[in-house]
Ligand SMILES: NC(=O)C1=CN([C@@H]2O[C@H](COP(=O)(O)OP(=O)(O)OC[C@H]3O[C@@H](n4cnc5c(N)ncnc54)[C@H](OP(=O)(O)O)[C@@H]3O)[C@@H](O)[C@H]2O)C=CC1
């Protein structure tokens with residue numbers, strides 16, 4: 553199967569490499585074109601523009617930072633829309649809001665193409681290991697065509713129905729995740745500032761009902777002040793913002809998410825946006841007294 557791949561950031565690079573490893577022929581494009589070279593070394597070919605990739609491939613996947621990027625790659629000059637048409641599918645796996653996804657879907661369909669949104673749960677390591685959870689919605693026939701690729705990229709894929717359902721599900725999941733990260737950060741800070749060992753707190757948490765892979769993975773590196781980005785904080789804040797907007801649209805009160813969003817915003821304003829989202833701990837421990845991390 554031949555696929556195009558637009559966007560070679562933390563996630564896109566790992567996903568495209570995974571497809572290559574599993575025998576897919578992959579044509580890649582990235583805004584910063586030099587980043588394509590790592591994938592070329594693994595057997596990819598390069599398309600000079602998103603339109604060139606779509607012209608070459610029946611199926612094109614995108615993994616881009618945010619709604620602005622997702623729209624730009626489709627609608628701008630040399631974008632996806634210039635070459636999409638009958639017999640071609642476009643699959644956007646970026647985390648965006650339902651309105652962005654619907655706008656892309658309508659434009660692609662108007663040109664005769666098929667569109668699927670397919671955001672993912674899981675971060676850099678699951679992307680490298682093909683262990684993502686895929687939250688797809690939109691064109692069911694395109695979803696069926698994509699199953700061989702999804703089987704390589706993920707451990708499970710869901711088809712959630714109409715366009716927007718995948719985007720919304722992803723935002724709900726990340727809203728919960730961001731709030732949990734804030735709760736963990738506050739807990740570590742409270743333990744530290746009240747004379748307890750934060751490491752012992754992690755050990756206790758890991759043996760109880762709130763044990764989870766995220767606390768287990770991120771907790772120890774947070775205590776070392778190490779925030780090598782797997783999921784950049786700026787993207788978590790974007791997801792919180794989009795989830796809060798979904799809450800606004802549906803009159804759902806979300807005070808915990810709103811407070812968490814403030815902490816992520818604060819972290820961004822302190823220049824922590826490109827670090828891992830667990831760097832929000834730096835803001836929350838700063839709000840307390842001493843830190844012994
Ligand atoms: N990292 C993670 O753990 C996860 C991330 N996600 C989501 O996946 C998406 C990608 O995340 P991730 O790989 O971490 O992000 P990165 O920041 O590492 O990569 C972002 C990608 O988007 C491109 N890009 C940004 N702005 C534009 C633009 N205006 N036009 C064209 N391309 C643009 C970048 O190009 P360039 O190289 O030129 O800057 C890069 O290829 C995001 O929506 C994120 O929320 C979902 C699950 C997990």
Ligand SMILES: O=CCCC(=O)O
Pocket residue numbers: 647672673674675726783
């Ligand atoms: O969007 C990013 C999600 C990160 C994760 O699920 O670990």
